[in-house]
Amino acid sequence: MKPAPFAYCDPQTLEEALELLARHGEEAKILAGGQTLGPLLNMRLAMPAVLIDINGIAALEHRRADTKGLAIGALTRQSALEDDADVGALQPLLALTLPQIAHRAIRNRGTVGGSLAHADPAAEWPAIATLLGAELIVQSRARGTRIIPVQEFFITHLTTALAADEILCEVRLPPSAPGSGYAVLEFARRHGDFALAGAMARLTRDAAGRLRDPRLVLFGVGKRPERASCAEAMLAGARPEAGLFAAAAQTAAGETDPYDDLHASARYRRHLAGVLAGRALEQAFARTGEDGHA
Ligand SMILES: Cc1cc2nc3c(=O)[nH]c(=O)nc-3n(C[C@H](O)[C@H](O)[C@H](O)COP(=O)(O)OP(=O)(O)OC[C@H]3O[C@@H](n4cnc5c(N)ncnc54)[C@H](O)[C@@H]3O)c2cc1C
Missing domain, CATH: 3.30.390.50 (CO dehydrogenase flavoprotein, C-terminal domain)
Incomplete structure (x- = not known):
């Protein structure tokens, strides 16, 4: 099957993407790795008027470790984290879990933010975030930055606290206690x-x-x-x-x-x-x- 027609935008900065979302709201969908959204578009289970492709926004593909833990940009690919030995050492749960997500080809494109925003109850990232007590950093043009504790982020099956004009930018995982x-x-x-x-x-x-x-x-x-x-x-x-x-x-x-x-x-x-x-x-x-x- 083929997707219904849509307009395609590929902003290169977060500000541009937030501006597009503010303008199109519910009519728009963000495209990250496309591993979930691609099939949904093809089956016409999602029919956005505008697709906002965030793959060009380098600022969303980062990771930072400090005394507060590990901050991971939403556009980070699952396989990039899986291959980073420092990440596995800092947060052993990631080293154990990432290889269990789907197949390597899907992890090569699939992003951390896409998995969290999609909120499949059987997916690993929502479970990781829940176990570790993560914080989700989201941004919109109208309200700036919101920090959402994980217990308020996942609402129900495929539904999160993200508003239509918000982008999930980062997930913050607290540090692992020694000996855990x-x-x-x-x-x-x-x-x-x-x-x-x-x-x-x-x-x-x-x-x-x-x-x-x-x-x-x-x-x-x-x-x-x-x-x-x-x-x-x-x-x-x-x-x-x-x-x-x-x-x-x-x-x-x-x-x-x-x-x-x-x-x-x-x-x-x-x-x-x-x-x-x-x-x-x-x-x-x-x-x-x-x-x-x-
Ligand atoms: C065959 C197959 C098997 C799979 N098996 C598993 C599995 O075992 N475990 C598992 O956890 N996952 C599995 N997945 C899903 C995979 O992990 C995807 O990576 C993930 O669901 C979505 O990530 P994505 O980057 O591809 O997001 P996309 O498909 O691009 O987007 C998914 C949704 O999130 C929204 N979105 C994406 N990024 C953002 C953002 N930054 N801010 C706000 N909204 C955003 C999109 O608008 C869309 O609604 C599987 C997928 C396939 C195709």
Whole structure:
């Protein structure tokens, strides 16, 4: 199929792009890597009057590391981060997760911002941002810069707090606490497919061997990735003993609100989420005290 006709603009600066968005609003769509938008246009599930191609805006393709963590420009390609050993060392969750996103050819074009703005509940970037407590930096001509905490950014399936005249410019990830262990586990029918369910965990031990600020996120099992807050509360301050992770995983599965679709039933997704959560907690714990990942 072919897309419906549209006007094409390729601004070379953020100011130009914001001006175009301010002018066209709901009629316009931003084109980043095109890995999601391309098929949507071809199937006429998206029919914007104006396509604003942001690939020429070099200022959106940056990364910066400092004591506040890692700031990643929205136009950064998934594969560029995957190939950057410094990024993996600073944020071990990225080194573990990026290779699991789609296929390498898709990661070569697909951008961090495109994945976050699209907000697929089964996608890895929204789950990463949720687990780490990211901040999303967005800009519009009318309101300037807004910093949106991740818990306010993802609203529901394919819906974020981004307004029609806003561009997602940067995601900021807080620094990884020394000795934290991470794990990401997901299940898909075919390599490269979106996960039917996935679990991400981060565990850190204090000097007394108690778990500090544990994080567990389940994705693909609801309208957006969610922290399993009851399970996290069970883990916080506990000394890992036999059965703790299995019990927390069961609690986490009970916190999910999965859906039936042609790929899997809600019941199956909840079961899968529990199994993956248990394994992710075990793996993350085994990695605590190391450099964070195997
Ligand atoms: C076969 C296949 C398998 C895939 N499997 C996975 C997978 O397993 N896991 C996964 O996470 N992803 C997967 N993807 C999606 C892929 O990761 C894409 O990179 C991602 O969804 C969109 O990124 P993009 O840069 O291509 O965005 P685009 O397709 O260009 O845009 C996507 C949407 O975001 C908007 N947008 C883009 N950038 C911005 C911005 N800076 N500000 C505001 N709005 C913006 C666009 O207007 C559009 O609505 C898969 C894709 C394909 C084709």
